[in-house]
Amino acid sequence: MPSPWRHALCAPCYEALEPGRNPVALRDAQVELCCRCGLLTVSGIYYRADPESLACKGVHRSASEDIHILLGMMGRWYFEKADAPGLAWSGSRWVPHYRGVPASSVQVANYARLDEATEEAGMRGFRVLVQKKPPRPSHAEPSHAEEE
Ligand SMILES: [Zn+2]
């Protein structure tokens, strides 16, 4: 990715930063992650700004990053970076964690339900490699097919 000062923005975020201005947009726009809201966009809008002023903090990731969705110690789902398991998703960037518990002052994003986490992953352009479900309680949904 190019300079940390060059940011992709979705149209609503451009409008929020530059009200009433018409953005210059690339014609053959690629799928990018908006540096302000973190969602996928094909706006083709790039914006020059101090990295500290946007959620990305100048760290630009590709729109098709691989993740694992895991159940953390707190009983909530979180995203772990597939090629760097020591890093979890904070909502805008990758931060150190231990089993879903933040290992720095930056919080780890977590979700009460797996379907909620999966939907969020899709909106942020993550590719989910693994979803680890908790073991099913023995009294719920008896599976006759698996009995001897
Ligand atoms: Zn950015």
Ligand SMILES: [Zn+2]
């Ligand atoms: Zn945005």
